[in-house]
Amino acid sequence: MPLKFVLRPNEKVIINGAVIGAGDRPGSFFLYNTANFLRGREVLKEEQIDCIEKKLYFVIQLIYIFPEDAVLNLQRFASILAETREARPDCRDDLDEIERLVEARNHYRALKICRKMFKGGSEASPSAAEDAAGNPAVDPAP
Structure with a gap:
């Protein structure tokens, strides 16, 4: 289908x-x-990064959109994830899930969870003025 x-x-x-x-x-x-x-x-533009959560979102986005650069971006991801864990101990479960999803190459789901961590909560999109809809093409499960 x-x-x-x-x-x-x-x-x-x-x-x-x-x-x-x-x-x-x-x-x-x-x-x-x-x-x-x-x-x-x-899509989050680099100039929109104003918090650690968006920095994490951005690197996952790079891994997802540019798989040819995944090795370098996965190294960056590990570093930024550690930084995020330190800055947001309250989000340990979400960060564990994001790490698991990135390892499983389910990047869209990881992005979706990361969006929930942005300031303002809920599922705000990378640019706060717009809503973020789900993406069943890559991730059909709820």
Whole structure:
């Protein structure tokens, strides 16, 4: 069963490293195979990093979007994860789960949990003005 997703007008999505944009109207798209993808509203830009949780999110995002650089980014991830554990001992369970998911190469789920840790709680998207929807193409389980 393919995954159907809708992009907002002028919204972009990264699918397996390629940036694809919608036109002036919302568009429906179907993915018929497994793919790594993030909608534009889920992408964190480096200049938006203002806390350790976003730093962790950013490095997981790099591992996910650019698998060819995974070795270097996984080293960065280990370092940033240790830093985050020190700064956020209250999030030990979430950080353990994020580590497990990254090791299992379930990066989208790890990103989703990491978003919950951002200041403001809930599941705020990388840019706080937009909401973050789930991504069943990569992660169909609830």
